Amino acid sequence: MQTAQNKVVFVSMSDVASGAESVLLMAALASKAPILFLKKVADRGLKIPAGHDIKYVTDKSMFAGFLGLINLLKPYRSGYVIFSTHPYLNAWLGFLKRIGYLESKLIARECTSVFTRYNGLKKWSYQLAYRLGYPAINLVVCQTKLMRDDFLKNVTFVKAQKVIIQENPIDQAQIKLSAGLPLNDPDAGIDFICAAGRLIPEKGFSVLIRAFLYIKKKHPDLKLLIFGEGPQKIMLEKLITAYRLESRVILKGWTDNPMPYFKHAKICVVSSLKEGFPNVLLQMMILNPAVVSTLCAGEIENIPGITKAEVNNAIDLAFAISSTMNKRVSASKKLVQQFLHNRNPGFFIDSILNALQ
Numbered sequence: 387m388q389t390a391q392n393k394v395v396f397v398s399m400s401d402v403a404s405g406a407e408s409v410l411l412m413a414a415l416a417s418k419a420p421i422l423f424l425k426k427v428a429d430r431g432l433k434i435p436a437g438h439d440i441k442y443v444t445d446k447s448m449f450a451g452f453l454g455l456i457n458l459l460k461p462y463r464s465g466y467v468i469f470s471t472h473p474y475l476n477a478w479l480g481f482l483k484r485i486g487y488l489e490s491k492l493i494a495r496e497c498t499s500v501f502t503r504y505n506g507l508k509k510w511s512y513q514l515a516y517r518l519g520y521p522a523i524n525l526v527v528c529q530t531k532l533m534r535d536d537f538l539k540n541v542t543f544v545k546a547q548k549v550i551i552q553e554n555p556i557d558q559a560q561i562k563l564s565a566g567l568p569l570n571d572p573d574a575g576i577d578f579i580c581a582a583g584r585l586i587p588e589k590g591f592s593v594l595i596r597a598f599l600y601i602k603k604k605h606p607d608l609k610l611l612i613f614g615e616g617p618q619k620i621m622l623e624k625l626i627t628a629y630r631l632e633s634r635v636i637l638k639g640w641t642d643n644p645m646p647y648f649k650h651a652k653i654c655v656v657s658s659l660k661e662g663f664p665n666v667l668l669q670m671m672i673l674n675p676a677v678v679s680t681l682c683a684g685e686i687e688n689i690p691g692i693t694k695a696e697v698n699n700a701i702d703l704a705f706a707i708s709s710t711m712n713k714r715v716s717a718s719k720k721l722v723q724q725f726l727h728n729r730n731p732g733f734f735i736d737s738i739l740n741a742l743q
Contacts, residue, residue, distance in 0.1 A: 392739055394419040395462045397455070397470040397479065399448065401431040401440075403642065404584070405665040406471045406497035408432065412555050413469065416731035422458055424451030424475070430615075430640050452478055456487070464489035467742065471495035473512055480519025493738060494520070495527040498662040501540040503588065516541050525742045527552050529663040532684025550741045553685075555734035556668045556726065565645035565673050573636050578609040579707065580651035582644050582666055583658070585616030585637075590657035590680065592618075592625055596700035597657075599629050601708050608652065610635045613644045649673040653710050658682035659698050667692075668729065671722055678706045690721035 396414040398407050401423045411432050414421045420439035425448050434440055443454035455478070462468060468490050470476050476494035483492060500512045520526070520541060526549040528534040534551050538544070579598070583589040591612055598610045612622075612635070619637065626635045641647075648654050654670035656679040663683045670677045677692040680703065687694060695706035 392467050393465060394467045394469060394735075394739070396421045397459075397468060397475060398423050399451075399472045399475050400425040400427050401434070401442075402427050403430055403432050406495075408665060409495070409554055410469070410471050412557055412731040413735045414438070416555075417735050422455065424448060424455055430642070433642065456482070459488065462490055463487065466490040467493060467739065469493045469495070469738075471497050473497070473500055474515050476523065477515035477519030480522040483522040484519070491524045491742060492522065493525045493527060493742060494523045496529065496533060496537060496662060499533050499536050499660065501536055503660045513540075517543070520544050524548070525550065525738070527738055529554055530684030533662055550738070552734060552738055552741075553729055554663055554665055554668065555731040556665070556672065556729045557731055558672050558726065561645055561669055561672050564643050565649040567643065567646055569646040569650055571647075573609060573611055573638070574647060574650060576607050576609065577605070577652040578611050578647075579653050579655055580611050580613070580644070580647045580670075581655045581657060582613035582648075583656075583664075585612075585614050585618040585622060587618065588658060588660050589614070589616075590659045590682070590698065591622055593659075593698055593700050593703060594655060594657035595622065595625055595629065595631070595635055597703040597707060598635060599631070600701065600704035602631070602634060604708070605711070608634070611638050611647060611651075612636070613638045613641055613647070615640045645669065645673060652676065653678055653707055655703075655707065656680060656682065657703060668726065672726065675719060675722075676710050678703070678710050690725055691719070692722075 394417050396410050396419055398410050398421060423442045426442040426445040441458060443451045443458055468479060470479055479492055482488045521543055528537055528551050531551055534549055538546055538549060581594055626632060648670050651674055653676045654674045656664050656667045658664055658680055659682060661683040667679050679686055679692055680695050680697045681687055682697055693706045693710045696702040
């Protein structure tokens, strides 16, 4: 492996169990490399194997984490490859390199397309962060061609040859193992649709609930289970009540292992409006032959074996769900496996380190 020829350290904003952090953990485990976390979350964190080299800056504010990271980076100031995966964190590391504190090479993975996802002050803050730190980044990793094109359009001071495309990794063996655990849940006792993600506008759960409204009469025993926590919880609860779907649409909250639900669902759905690339989609594809996804990220239109729907279109999403329930999908299993073949974590990190050379 390339990691045997490079001293690598991974840096993460926190150990929260979300997509970007999960990708970084997979790469760190494959590399047998340490992980530095700016902040330790109280609960709902990543499942990190015992004995893996991890360090935390703080369990308090993220601001304290950014400041304390300077001291935690002392052993890695030179001779290392530092890999991080959030624009603010990437920019902070780049800024520390620009002022001479860091000499190690920096790899920055883009976790989302910030220029199309955000507006106003939030977007401006990202633009400022890119300007302050990214000129010192040695390699920028984008998840799709669309993300790379968007990055280069907006971050013109980073040379194109420094920006590569590397698809997200997925640990198929671990996902299948997790999915094998028993599913003892009355809500899963009958047919159900499954979705998962933070309860934020970008995930499109309000669109999914409206789509379910269109199909519920034809499938009177079908439920919709949504996993996740977030600021839209109250709004979604009100929407469910307004549509009188209290017994049919269940906000299940956070779970550390949604894989058995993905495996046993009648259909798995990604309803997002905008994503870098939804890692949950890959998990669903591994476990279930019936998957529906909106065209919320680049390359989704080319994925075999799944049904696609327009973004932010409840009627089209409802049609995609209905058609998937009625069609035969087993014939596409081989194509799906071919699509997922080169997405193991070891291949992911080796490809990136090769590009850095």
